[in-house]
Amino acid sequence: MLLLAAAFALWLIPSVGMAQEGEQGVRARVLADDSATDEREPVEGVAVRFFDQGGAELGSEVTDAEGIAEIPLPSPGIYQVEIDPATIPEGLSLPNADEVRREANVQAGRFATVIFQLVVGEGDGGARGTDITLRRVLQLSVDGVKLGLFLGMAAIGLSLIFGTTGLVNFAHAELVTWGMLVAYFFNVLGLSSLFGFTAGWPWILNGPVDLISAALMAVLLGGLLGWAADAGVFARLRRRGTGLIAQMVITIGLSILIRYIYLYMFGGTGRFFRSYAGQQAIAIGPIAVTYKDMIAMTVALVALIGVGLTLQLTRAGRAMRAVSDDRDLAESSGIDVQRVIRWVWVAGAALAALGGVLLGQSDVIRWDVGSQILLLLFAGVILGGLGTAYGALVGSILVGLGIQLSTLFLASELRSIGALMLMIVILLIRPQGIMGRKERVG
Amino acid sequence: MNWGSILEQTISQAFGVNAMVFAMAVIGLNVHFGYTGLLNFGQIGFVALGGYGLGMSITIFGWNPWLGILMGLVYALIFALLLGVPTLRLRGDYLAIVTIAASEVLRILVRSTTLAEWTGGNTGITGFANAFYQFNPFTERVYDFGPFFFTGPNLFILSIGWPLVLLVTFLVWQLMRSPWGRVVKAIREDEDAARALGKNAYWYKMQSLMLGGVIGGLAGILLAIANSTVQPDYFVPVQTFFMWTALILGGVGRVWSPIVGSMLFWGLLTVTDGVLRGFEAEGWVPRWLMNASQVGQIRFMLVGLGLALLMIYRPQGLFGSREEMMLDAR
Numbered sequence: 001m002l003l004l005a006a007a008f009a010l011w012l013i014p015s016v017g018m019a020q021e022g023e024q025g026v027r028a029r030v031l032a033d034d035s036a037t038d039e040r041e042p043v044e045g046v047a048v049r050f051f052d053q054g055g056a057e058l059g060s061e062v063t064d065a066e067g068i069a070e071i072p073l074p075s076p077g078i079y080q081v082e083i084d085p086a087t088i089p090e091g092l093s094l095p096n097a098d099e100v101r102r103e104a105n106v107q108a109g110r111f112a113t114v115i116f117q118l119v120v121g122e123g124d125g126g127a128r129g130t131d132i133t134l135r136r137v138l139q140l141s142v143d144g145v146k147l148g149l150f151l152g153m154a155a156i157g158l159s160l161i162f163g164t165t166g167l168v169n170f171a172h173a174e175l176v177t178w179g180m181l182v183a184y185f186f187n188v189l190g191l192s193s194l195f196g197f198t199a200g201w202p203w204i205l206n207g208p209v210d211l212i213s214a215a216l217m218a219v220l221l222g223g224l225l226g227w228a229a230d231a232g233v234f235a236r237l238r239r240r241g242t243g244l245i246a247q248m249v250i251t252i253g254l255s256i257l258i259r260y261i262y263l264y265m266f267g268g269t270g271r272f273f274r275s276y277a278g279q280q281a282i283a284i285g286p287i288a289v290t291y292k293d294m295i296a297m298t299v300a301l302v303a304l305i306g307v308g309l310t311l312q313l314t315r316a317g318r319a320m321r322a323v324s325d326d327r328d329l330a331e332s333s334g335i336d337v338q339r340v341i342r343w344v345w346v347a348g349a350a351l352a353a354l355g356g357v358l359l360g361q362s363d364v365i366r367w368d369v370g371s372q373i374l375l376l377l378f379a380g381v382i383l384g385g386l387g388t389a390y391g392a393l394v395g396s397i398l399v400g401l402g403i404q405l406s407t408l409f410l411a412s413e414l415r416s417i418g419a420l421m422l423m424i425v426i427l428l429i430r431p432q433g434i435m436g437r438k439e440r441v442g
Numbered sequence: 443m444n445w446g447s448i449l450e451q452t453i454s455q456a457f458g459v460n461a462m463v464f465a466m467a468v469i470g471l472n473v474h475f476g477y478t479g480l481l482n483f484g485q486i487g488f489v490a491l492g493g494y495g496l497g498m499s500i501t502i503f504g505w506n507p508w509l510g511i512l513m514g515l516v517y518a519l520i521f522a523l524l525l526g527v528p529t530l531r532l533r534g535d536y537l538a539i540v541t542i543a544a545s546e547v548l549r550i551l552v553r554s555t556t557l558a559e560w561t562g563g564n565t566g567i568t569g570f571a572n573a574f575y576q577f578n579p580f581t582e583r584v585y586d587f588g589p590f591f592f593t594g595p596n597l598f599i600l601s602i603g604w605p606l607v608l609l610v611t612f613l614v615w616q617l618m619r620s621p622w623g624r625v626v627k628a629i630r631e632d633e634d635a636a637r638a639l640g641k642n643a644y645w646y647k648m649q650s651l652m653l654g655g656v657i658g659g660l661a662g663i664l665l666a667i668a669n670s671t672v673q674p675d676y677f678v679p680v681q682t683f684f685m686w687t688a689l690i691l692g693g694v695g696r697v698w699s700p701i702v703g704s705m706l707f708w709g710l711l712t713v714t715d716g717v718l719r720g721f722e723a724e725g726w727v728p729r730w731l732m733n734a735s736q737v738g739q740i741r742f743m744l745v746g747l748g749l750a751l752l753m754i755y756r757p758q759g760l761f762g763s764r765e766e767m768m769l770d771a772r
Contacts, residue, residue, distance in 0.1 A: 168535045242754065245481065248535065249690070250753045252683050256746030264739045371679070375546055378539045411556045420543045427540060428528040 026050055026104045027070035027111045028081050030063050032092050032118040042067025043092065043118060047084040051101075053077060053269065062087075076108045078269060083116050092118040103364070105272040132408050135286040140404040142287050146362065148380075148400025149300040151373065153355030155380040155392040156307060157226075157348020163324030163387030164341050166244050167234065171255035172352060173370035173377060177262060178225055179218040179353025180360035180369060186214035187273050211273050215357045222353020223346045230345035235338065255370065262367035270364035296358045303354055304393060307347075311389055320344055324387055376403070376416060379423040385436020394434060398422070443724055448716035453589040456709035459596055459668040462603040463489075463661050464707065468689045468700035469610055470657035476695035477618055478650040479630035481538040484525070486681040487545030488655040491517040492662025493672040494552055497567035502560055507573035511663055518659025521548075522652040530647045542679055553674035564674060571670035599668040606664070607701060610657060615697045617653075626650055687749045693759030702761065710748075714741055 030043040048069040049060040058079070061069035073079065082101040085094060094100065094116070104112040158172045185191075190207035233254070237247055282289060311317035322330040323340045331337045359369070376399055384395025399419040406418035426433065455461065467489050474482040495514030499505045505513070525544055529537045552561040561567065580594040580601075592600065617623050628636040629643050637643050666672045684707065692703025718737045721727045732740060752759070 168538065237754065240754075242757075245534065246753050246757050248481075248538070249686065250750045252686070253746045253749030253751075253753060256680065256683060257743050257750065258746075260739045260742040260746065264736055264743070375539075375543050378543065382536070382539060411554065413554050414550060414556060417547050417550055420547050423543060424528055424540055427532065427536060431532050431536070 024076055024106050024108055025070055025072040025111045026079050026081055026106055027068055027113045028061075028063070028083070028116060029113060030067045030069075030083065030116045030118065043089065045087065045089065046116075047087040049082045049084065051080040051082065053079065070111060073106055076106045078271065079104050079106055079112075081114045088118060094118060103270055107274065136408065137405070138285075139287045140407065141401060142289060144401035144404035145397060146293060146297055146400065147403060148397030149297060149304070150355050150358045150362070151376055151380055151400055152393040152396035153300060153303060153358070154352040154373070155377050155384075155396045156304075156389050157344070157352050158377055159381045159384070159387060159392035160320060160324060160344045160389055161341075161348055162381070163389075164320065164327065164337075164344050165234070165238070167251070168244075168248050170248065170251040170374065171229075171258060172251075172348075173374035174255050174258040174262075175222060175225065175349045175352035176356035176359065176373060177259075177367065177370045178349075179222045179356025180365050181262060181266060181356075181367075182221045182353065183211065183214040183218040183357040183360060184271060184273060184365050186217045187211050188271070208274060211357075211361065214273075215354065218353045218357050219350045222356075223350035225353075226345040226347075226349020227342065229349070230342050234345070235342070238338075255374075259368060259370055266367050268367065270366045272365065273361050292361055296361055300355075300358055303351065307351065307389070316340075316343060321389070324389075376419055379419045381433075382423050383426050383433055385433025388433070388435050391433055391435030398434075443717075443720035448713060448720065450589050450591055451716055452709050452713045454591045455712040456705040457590065457600070457604075458592070458708065459599060459603075459665075461704045461708040462600060462607060463665040463668070464685060464688055464704035465607045465701045466603070466610065466661035466664060467658050468685050468692075468704055469607070469614060470654035470661065471685055471689050472695065472700050473614060473650055473654035473657065476689070476699070477623065477630060478626045478647060478654075479534070480530075480647060480651060480654075481534045482541050482651070482654065483538045483679070483682055483686075484541030484543075484545035485654075485658050485685055486677045486679065487541070487548045488518045488521060488658030489662035489665065489681075490545070490548055490552065490672075490674075490677040491521050492659030493666035494561060494567070494662075495659065496663050496666050497562075497570050497672045498560060500570035500573060501567050502562075507570070510570065510573075514663045514666075515656050515659045518655045518662070519652055522655035523648070525655075526648045526651045530644055530651065542682070545677070545682065546679060549674055549677045552677075561674075562672075566671055566673040568671040571667050574667050575670075595670075596668065599664065603664045603668070606660070610660070611697060611701065614657075618697075622646075622649075683749070684745065687745060687752070690749070690752055690757065690759050693761035694757075696759075696761050699759060699761055703759065706760075711741060711745070714744055 028048045030046045030048070032041050032043050042063070042065065044063055044065050044067065046063045046067075046069070047060060048063065050058045050071050052058055058073070059071050061071060063069045080101055081104055083094070085100055088094065102114050102116070104114045106112045154172065154176045157175070158169060161167055161169050161172070186209055188208055190209065192207045233250070234247065237250065242250075282291060282294075309317075311321055319330070319335050319340045320343065322333070322335060323337055323344075327337060330340075356369075359373070377396070380396030380399040381392045382395070383398055384391025384393065399422070402419045402422050403415045406415050410418065467485055470488065471482060471485050474480040474485075492514040495517035496510045499510035499513040500507055521544075525537075525541055529540045551557055553564050554561075555563050557563075575595060575598065578595060578598040580597045582594050585592050585594060585597050618627070625636065625641050625646055628639075628641070629646055633643050636646075662672075665676075688703040688707040689700065690703070691706050692699025692701070715737060718727075718732070718740060719734070722732060722734055722737060
């Protein structure tokens with residue numbers, strides 16, 4: 001798996017080095033989705049204002065015939081772009097009225113592009129298309145599978161930890177955020193920003209590194225955190241005989257603690273990885289996918305196939321499935337259950353961290369991502385069947401598809417409701433989940 | 443550092459609106475978890491429905507304020523029914539996940555622009571509280587006596603809310619001594635045994651879920667009147683976790699624990715806040731370690747750490763008995 005990841009690293013490096021010397025700045029593009037022709041049309045004459053991170057206004061521009069308004073900036077950093085809703089032409093509107101202001105991550109020597117997508121008609125709180133076209137269905141399906149793959153990486157650990165120990169881990173999503181933040185640290189800040197004396201040392205020890213190296217560190221440190229969580233907390237609790245419900249409440253306490261440590265260390269602003277903001281999408285038939293998304297999905301698939309092969313073919317994997325299936329039986333057949341649980345924690349946390357990196361590159365990196373995805377992870381795990389590894393994956397992909405495809409009918413602000421309702425409905429008609437076995441429900 | 447003012451704030455908060463609303467909501471949680479063993483992690487959803495039932499009835503539909511209070515309770519009751527049907531037959535941790543998910547669904551719905559016509563979207567609902575404040579006898583702006591410091595409107599809602607909390611505590615106490623309470627506690631201890639004795643465990647659990655939910659709705663009504671508004675962003679899952687912290691602090695399954703736990707929770711929260719801010723203002727804490735905006739974050743970290751440590755070392759809380767409350771999966 002590491003070799004494959006390294007191969008992807010080599011593939012990525014040229015795109016990292018492509019930055020051209022020159023001026024940096026922010027560019028806002030205002031487009032309108034014309035449902036009649038399925039084309040995106042530029043919108044002229046919309047006022048756009050630019051702010052720095054502190055909220056001071058840097059200037060304002062009006063979009064030209066290309067729908068573009070841009071200003072040059074003296075230095076890289078995070079900037080804010082705000083569109084003036086009053087200047088949007090008749091008949092068009094912002095899909096989500098909350099989203100007049102967006103963030104842009106400006107790299108040295110580059111223009112960061114922020115796209116404002118307008119819809120025909122009154123915005124109803126989300127980009128609900130006026131009609132359902134094949135193109136939209138396909139596009140949303142691809143987006144849904146993507147989200148589902150990323151969520152699934154985290155959900156597998158959650159499900160296996162439940163299967164082997166019976167613990168519902170409310171802090172699992174913090175492991176996802178951990179991966180995101182560790183990768184951000186190595187990708188954007190670099191180790192030498194913390195320990196100045198390591199500057200000039202090779203690779204990771206030096207300043208900011210490329211995203212692949214950062215992702216490797218995230219996976220390693222994710223596994224380490226999983227090891228520490230089990231060795232430091234949960235193995236001890238099991239030895240003390242602390243009940244499962246008590247352990248579950250402890251994970252809730254830990255998730256609050258960890259989440260606010262992230263906020264304390266990291267601040268409340270959303271961030272992005274270096275060099276991956278605003279890529280052009282490539283059209284494949286009717287769908288548009290960015291290069292980085294294709295790589296991310298491939299990485300996720302490779303990792304998941306790796307997990308599947310490990311679970312299916314290796315001794316450790318078989319032991320994990322055996323313990324998850326029936327712990328007492330596994331123990332009496334000579335499997336060291338505590339060791340297997342330790343490895344489930346390490347592997348589950350490492351996978352969650354990788355899922356966090358992939359989520360981070362496709363979306364914004366924030367301290368409270370955990371609170372946003374925890375319920376989606378639960379939904380995926382319950383849909384697939386608590387305690388199963390493959391079920392968690394299938395369930396997560398269904399959740400991802402459900403979230404994206406529900407925007408065909410629902411306002412996008414309501415989209416996670418579809419996944420949560422699906423979970424509740426599944427509990428009504430098939431409580432053991434799609435791939436679970438009946439006796440699990442108890 | 444002004445210890446006197448910290449003390450005054452702490453005591454005022456321990457008897458204040460937040461503690462009062464929490465006490466009420468935690469009584470409901472205690473009915474669910476403490477007496478019946480139901481893992482409800484969506485109590486904030488019931489609180490939200492109480493508030494929204496009141497606000498929507500008065501402001502949006504223009505109904506009578508007393509009908510508004512009734513609607514708040516009815517909404518909470520319906521929510522309990524909807525939650526109970528799919529989950530009460532399943533093992534406890536499913537209920538935990540579904541309740542937290544349902545409370546989030548609710549928050550997203552009331553916050554959405556799609557339903558803004560009825561729920562006020564992300565700004566919530568205002569303009570319903572005057573119907574109640576017209577009875578307010580405390581017309582001065584601020585009342586400051588001894589260690590207490592309350593505004594007039596707050597004193598009004600507190601003078602109604604706390605007696606109500608005591609009344610509900612008394613009723614729950616009596617109910618749990620009744621045959622119904624004994625069945626419910628038997629279900630908590632051993633559901634199969636209760637079923638074997640011919641008790642319809644499912645229906646008893648449903649009744650308990652509805653009772654605790656309605657008490658949560660009452661908490662939401664008090665909250666809405668006290669704040670003169672319902673704000674969707676108040677009703678986040680972490681509030682439920684705080685309620686659990688208060689419940690466990692007081693001692694699960696005890697009559698007085700919701701009140702004591704809530705007062706302690708808000709008292710402790712205020713005292714840490716005051717002390718941390720004092721330290722920061724005096725310059726006793728190095729700037730790199732903590733600045734003024736990080737005080738709130740550190741306070742939340744302490745809540746999380748406190749909940750975890752409490753659960754590890756003293757799961758029975760301050761007043762619970764360890765024998766009665768061995769928390770475990772059922």
